[in-house]
Amino acid sequence: xxxxxxxxxxxxxxxxxxxxxxxxxxxxxxxxxxxxxxxxxxxxxxxxxxxxxxxxxxxxxxxxxxxxxxxxxxxxxxxxxxxxxxxxxxxxxxxxxxxxx
Numbered sequence: 001x002x003x004x005x006x007x008x009x010x011x012x013x014x015x016x017x018x019x020x021x022x023x024x025x026x027x028x029x030x031x032x033x034x035x036x037x038x039x040x041x042x043x044x045x046x047x048x049x050x051x052x053x054x055x056x057x058x059x060x061x062x063x064x065x066x067x068x069x070x071x072x073x074x075x076x077x078x079x080x081x082x083x084x085x086x087x088x089x090x091x092x093x094x095x096x097x098x099x100x101x
Contacts, residue, residue, distance in 0.1 A: 004046040004053065011042045014050065018057040028061060037066050040073040 004011070015033055023030040033041075037060070046052050060069045 004049045005044075008042055011053065012038060014053060015041055015057055018054045019061065022054070022058045022061050026061065031061055031064065031066070034066060037070055040070045044073055 004014075012033075015038065019030045019033060041053070041056070048055075056069060056073070060066065063069070
């Protein structure tokens with residue numbers, strides 16, 4: 001079976017499935033999955049595949065805070081953050097950080 005990142009069209013179905021499953025397990029009402037959250041979910045590579053997606057949905061249900069999940073999936077780049085480019089060596093990384101300081 002191909003990794004989840006190659007089956008992005010399945011994420012909405014899986015997200016709703018996991019929400020119902022986790023809500024039943026914890027005896028809670030399922031939370032809605034807004035277009036903003038769905039966009040964040042479908043923009044991920046999901047290296048942990050289904051388990052990572054299910055854990056993210058579980059975390060949303062437990063926390064009850066969609067914004068926290070969206071921010072975790074798409075961290076904002078603001079003041080005080082360093083956007084590290086893809087670097088191929090430790091020396092290039094050190095040089096990049098030094099120039100930002």
